[in-house]
Amino acid sequence: MEDEDLHNRSMSLQSEEDEPHNQSLSELQTTDSQKKKKKPRGPSKGLKSMPGVPRVLEWDELCRPIGKWAKASKIHVGEISRAKVSILYKDWNQVPQGIKDTLWEDVKREFQIEEDEDKKKKVLRTCDKTWRDFKIKLVSGWITCTRNMPKEIRMSYVLYDFISEDMWKTFVEEHTTDDFKEISEKARQSQSFNE
Structure with a gap:
């Protein structure tokens, strides 16, 4: 009988201890889920410096x-x-051309690329593509708002320190004209045919 009473008391104590623990666990889960808001991706931080480690870029037969x-x-x-x-x-x-040459010299120095006209063309083509993609991102994210962006996104001239506020205003003016909207709509229709 005493064993049964002891067992019942220990079970009731254990259930009392479990209840607050379960409540606090569920409370913790809700506060954790509330805190876990997805942060927007910011600008790239670039390459980390690695003193003494040479970065040698290799090339295939198609450059x-x-x-x-x-x-x-x-x-x-x-x-x-x-x-x-x-x-x-x-x-x-x-x-x-001076800016293009500066870009090439920077990449050539960073990745120990020998002087080669084909490699230079390839690097500058990549510069062109990434620069155009960046401008498209600016237009679709902040001007036309066709890109899904977080609600609390900072302005582009705050996010990217190489864009001044005056530069941004000029960029917005150029990309809200009727001519630009017409060109943009033609490109959008043309893109819709791609599979």
């Missing part, structure tokens, strides 16, 4: 970057083309 540093080179190319080429140029043909 495409391959190997250990291929992905890092693409990230670096995108970062420097966004930072060094103004968003106010209409297209890549308007970018001065």
Whole structure:
């Protein structure tokens, strides 16, 4: 009988201890889920410096970057083309040759690329593509709002330190004209035919 009483008391104590624990666990789960808001992706931080580690970019027979540093080179190319080429140029043909040469010299130095005209063309083509993609992201994210962006997104000139507020205002004015909207709509219709 005493064993049964002891067992019942220990069970009731255990259930009393479990209830607050279960409540606090569920409370913790709700507060954790409330805290876990997905942060928007910010600008790329670029390559981390690795003193003494040479970054040697390898190339295949079609003059495409391959190997250990291929992905890092693409990230670096995108970062420097966004930072060094103004968003106010209409297209890549308007970018001065001096800026293009600076981009090539930067990539060549960073990844120990020998002077080669085919490799230079490939790097500058990648610069062009990443720069255009960045401008498309700016237009669809902040001007036309066709891209899904977080509600609490900061303005582009706050997010990217190489874009000034005046530059941004000029960019918005250029991309809200009737001519631009017409070109954009034609491109959107043309894109809809792609499978």
